[in-house]
Amino acid sequence: MQLGRVIGKVWASVKNPGLEGQRLLVVQPVRPDLTPHGKPLICTDSTGAGAGEIIYWVRGREASFPFLPGEVASDATIVGIVDEIHLGKKRGPSC
Amino acid sequence: MLIARVVGDLTATQKHASHEGRKILLVQPLDLDGSDRGAPMVALDSVGAGMHEKVLVTTDGYAAFTAVGHKLAPIDAAVVGIIDHVELARQGSAAGAPPAVPPAASKKPHKKRQAQNG
Numbered sequence: 205m206q207l208g209r210v211i212g213k214v215w216a217s218v219k220n221p222g223l224e225g226q227r228l229l230v231v232q233p234v235r236p237d238l239t240p241h242g243k244p245l246i247c248t249d250s251t252g253a254g255a256g257e258i259i260y261w262v263r264g265r266e267a268s269f270p271f272l273p274g275e276v277a278s279d280a281t282i283v284g285i286v287d288e289i290h291l292g293k294k295r296g297p298s299c
Numbered sequence: 300m301l302i303a304r305v306v307g308d309l310t311a312t313q314k315h316a317s318h319e320g321r322k323i324l325l326v327q328p329l330d331l332d333g334s335d336r337g338a339p340m341v342a343l344d345s346v347g348a349g350m351h352e353k354v355l356v357t358t359d360g361y362a363a364f365t366a367v368g369h370k371l372a373p374i375d376a377a378v379v380g381i382i383d384h385v386e387l388a389r390q391g392s393a394a395g396a397p398p399a400v401p402p403a404a405s406k407k408p409h410k411k412r413q414a415q416n417g
Contacts, residue, residue, distance in 0.1 A: 205341035205376055207309075207325075233338075236307055236325050241338045250373070251313050260311070260323070260341045262373045266360040269373040270315055283373045284314030289325070291307040292350040 205260045207286070208233045210253050214246055222277045229253060229282065231261060236291055248278040251285050258286040302382060303328045303356045305348050306339055317364070317372030318343060324378060326356055331387060342376040343367050355380035 212230035216223075227249040233242045238258065250270035253259045259282045261267075267281040307325035311318070322344035328336045340356075345366040348354045356378055357363050363377035364370065 205343075205374070207339075207341060235338050250315060253313075260309070262375045264360055264375055266364070266373045266375045269371045272371060281373060284311040284318060284323070287310045287312055289307060289309045291325070292305070 205262050205283070206233050207236065207289075208247075208259055208261050208282075209238070209240075210255050210257050210259060210282075211244060212255065220277045222275050223248070226271075226276060226278070231259065231280070231282065234258070236289055245280055247280040247282050248276060249282045251282055253282050253285050258289075260284045260286060300362075300379070301328045301336075301356045301358060302331070302385065303340075303342075303354055303378075305350055305352050305354060305378075307350070309341070315373050317367070317369040317374065321345070321367060322348075324348065326354060326376075326378065328356070329353070331385070340376055342378050343374055344378045346378055346381055348378050348381050353382040353385075354378045355382055 208231040210229050211232045214228040229247050229249050230244050231247045232240050232244045235241045247261050261282045263280050267278045268276045303326035305324050306327045309323050324342050324344050325339050326342050327339045330336045342356050358376050360375045364372040364374045366377040366379045367374055
C-alpha cells in the first residue's frame with residue numbers, strides 16, 4: 205500500500221460497465237512527511253474519501269477486492285483514510 | 300520479499316473492514332547495505348513488529364492477505380517476519396558463493412529451445 209493525497213476527481217460518462225457508480229479520484233502519492241512522490245494517478249474509492257485528504261491505496265489485482273462480488277476493472281483503489289501518522293526518530297542505517 | 304525498517308505507523312478510522320485490528324505500519328525498504336531503497340510504503344502487520352525493527356515485507360497480494368488471515372482482501376503488502384540477522388557471503392570467496400552452474404548444463408535448455416523452434 206502507498207500513502208497519497210486526494211487532489212481531484214474524474215468524471216467519465218462512458219466507461220466499462222464494472223466502473224459504473226464508482227467514484228474516480230486523482231491521487232498524488234506522498235511520502236510519510238507528505239511531500240509528493242512520483243506522478244498522480246486515478247484511483248477508485250472504497251472509503252468515501254474527499255479532496256485534500258491523506259489516504260492509503262492499494263494497487264494491482266487486490267484493488268478490485270473491496271467491490272467483490274462485483275467485478276470492477278480497477279488497478280488502484282483507496283482503502284483507508286489516514287487520521288494520524290506517527291514517525292519514529294531518524295536512526296542511522298546500521299542496526 | 301523485501302528487507303525493510305519500520306519507520307512509523309498510522310491510524311485510520313475509515314478503512315476497509317479487513318484492516319481492522321491490525322497495526323498499519325510505515326516501512327522503509329532497504330538495500331542489503333542498510334541504505335534506503337525507494338520511498339516508504341504502508342504495510343499491515345502480521346507479527347507484532349515494533350518501531351525501528353528490521354522486518355521482512357511481502358509485496359505480493361496473495362501472500363500479504365494470507366499472512367493477515369483474510370481471503371481476497373485489498374492488501375498488497377504485509378510484514379511477515381522480524382529479521383534478527385542477515386549474513387552475506389563475501390564476494391569472491393568460494394565458501395559462501397552459490398554453487399556454480401557448469402557452462403554445459405546452463406546451455407542445454409537453450410539448445411533444446413532452439414531445436415524446438417527450428
